[in-house]
Amino acid sequence: MFMFLLAAVLLLGCFSFQARSLNFSYSNFTEEDENKFTLYDSEIYSGAIQVTRDSNGDDMRNQYGRIWYNRPLKLWSKKKNVTASFNTTFVLNISPNGTATPIDRSWGHGITFILSGEKGSSPKNSHGRWLGIVNETTNSSTRNDIVAVEFDTNKSYPEDIDDNHVGIDVNSIYSIEQAPLTPHGVNLSSRNDVTATLEYNGISKVLVIYVFMSDEPNSSPIISRFLNLSGIPPQQVYVGFSASTGEYAELNCVKSWSFTRKEIDDEDGIVWVLWIVIPIILLVVVVMSVLFYKWRNFDSKNELGRGGFGVVYRALLGNKEVAVKRLNNSCDGKQEFMFEVTIIGNLHHKNLVKLVGWCHEDNELLVVYEFMPNGSLDKMIYRKADTRLSRLSWEKRHVIISGVAEALDYLHNGCENRVLHRDIKASNIMLDSEFNPRLGDFGLARAVLKGEAYPPHVPRERPVFMWPAGPPLLNEIMEESLAAGQLSPITILTSGR
Incomplete structure (x- = not known):
């Protein structure tokens, strides 16, 4: 019993060390918050971040700016072949300035949420359609190492859907996916608050984007897109915003911002195992550890089936026949192990295969089920x-x-x-x-x-x-x-x- 409790404590301790969480949340912004951010041609004024500013009374046309949260994010790990998940919500307020031409009723030009390996300023001449992300020279260069979600108020090039859309940009202003906001009742240039939520799942590699007028919440995503972030920006990135104006300007503000992520630690360990529910750990992990070595040399004559992630064998647990799935000790094998044990361990139905136990020891991944004759x-x-x-x-x-x-x-x-x-x-x-x-x-x-x-x-x-x-x-x-x-x-x- 002592060894059992010790194992559980060690597992939980490993979890707390290797899966630290970082959260920040700003319901508004004050001058005291400036030391938490790096600002380029942007400033905090009147409770908001003006990504393109007007507080100095300067001409608002043809501007560009950036702000970064000072602490970096470990986005992915080459060593462990894993990517972090994150969730961020922010409130934007875009206020047009001046009068648009009768031919082109769009404003200019928009604001973006960005991830980059460096918290540097926008490149020179990145005003207008470049959104403070790139310029004419750097557009589409893989050296940019930038991923952005754009909130565009101008149809900047023929492939743009319209002058009121959201898009996903990778090293370029040419979006890999975009969606119009008007059908969803969202008007970016309405001078009213617009809320955006971005959810990235580091396991499925999918980015889901929600956008809605702040007084009219919308539970349906605008975009859901597979996006493998490992290898696009560097492993360590900064998060922030960029914005730009053109000949017809607008004030691009961020009024509130929250961000939540789970950090990645490159130290070897079994963080992924600890997603498994505690009741399962308490019930079966020690029993499996004791019996593990009896199953170490699996005999091919007892093989029941073979799949992409492992092999299933017939074995004995005490006097009871069981089926043992021996998974590959790869990233995919570990993910299957985690999903399978986590999900089926909490399910109880006569028409579902029953989980008997599991083991992770000496780089072996075993999942044990009742035997089906x-x-x-x-x-x-x-x-x-x-x-x-x-x-x-x-x-x-x-x-x-x-x-x-x-x-x-x-x-x-x-x-x-x-x-x-x-x-x-x-x-x-x-x-x-x-x-x-x-x-x-x-x-x-x-x-x-x-x-x-x-x-x-x-x-x-x-x-x-x-x-x-x-x-x-x-x-x-x-x-x-x-x-x-x-x-x-x-x-x-x-x-x-």
């Missing part, structure tokens, strides 16, 4: 003519289809946090001694809150079902997840033909 469904469907396996009766097929449907209904509607399996196929449907189905392999699954948008993830193996090209919202994903499940019943009814 009749194997996976695909072996029944694609049975060879000379096999000893009996053909599935219509009654058994109905039981299997109904059981999988019940499992999906539980995952989508019966859990506190909805679970999207995202890899429904016959090889992931196991059969117990009475041919009751048990849905397993949650390595690609994700848990999401009701109403939350979740991005797609393409598995390394060829899946039965592929996501559509555009990132769907949660309700669409739920429908697609069910559609993926419907592929298995069709296969079952036709015996794979």
Whole structure:
């Protein structure tokens, strides 16, 4: 018991050391806050950051400016092959100055949220359409190491959607993705407060952008885009804002800003394991550690199946037969291990494979499940003519289809946090001694809150079902997840033909 408690304490201590969190939040800005920021041609005035300023009474046209939060962010780690997640929310206020021409009713030019390896000033002549990010010479250069989310009030070049849009920029003002804001009831140049929230998931590598008028919250994302930040900016970056004006100017202000991230530590450790829920640690980790060495030399004759991330073996736990998944000790293998144990460890349903235990020791990743005597469904469907396996009766097929449907209904509607399996196929449907189905392999699954948008993830193996090209919202994903499940019943009814 002492060793058990010691192990738990060491794990929690490792978590607190290697996954420090940093938060900052400013509901407004004062002169006392200036030492927390680096400002270039910008200033704090009247409770806001004027990224392009007017407090000195200077001409507001053809200006550009930047501000940076002084503390850097460890965005990604080459050594550990991981990327940090972050969430930031800020309130913008853009006030046009002067009168736009009858031909071009747009203002100029906009404000951006930026990440860069250096907290330097905007390049020379980066006013107007360059948004203080780049200039005509540096545009599209990979040396920029800049990622930006632009809030553009001017149709600066033919590919711009309009003069009221949000876009994602990488080393250039030519957005890799953009979306108009007018259909969402947002007017950047209205002189009213506009709230933006950016959520980046370091595991799925997806950036989700919400934008809404501050008095009219909007729960639907404007953009959800796969964006691998590891390798674009340097591993350590600064966050901030840039802005610019043109011949028709505007005052570009940030009125409030909050930022939350989880830092990355390059020291070796098992931070990713500690996402696993504490009840699972308390129940099974010590038992698995004691029995680990009995399973060290896995025999190929006990192999039950093989996948992209590991191999499943038949083994004995005490006098009980179990299935042991031995995962690759790669970044992908670790992620599958984390997702699978975290998610399925909190699920309880008669049509889900039951988790028995797990182990992470000496660079081995083991997940232990109850043993399913009749194997996976695909072996029944694609049975060879000379096999000893009996053909599935219509009654058994109905039981299997109904059981999988019940499992999906539980995952989508019966859990506190909805679970999207995202890899429904016959090889992931196991059969117990009475041919009751048990849905397993949650390595690609994700848990999401009701109403939350979740991005797609393409598995390394060829899946039965592929996501559509555009990132769907949660309700669409739920429908697609069910559609993926419907592929298995069709296969079952036709015996794979």
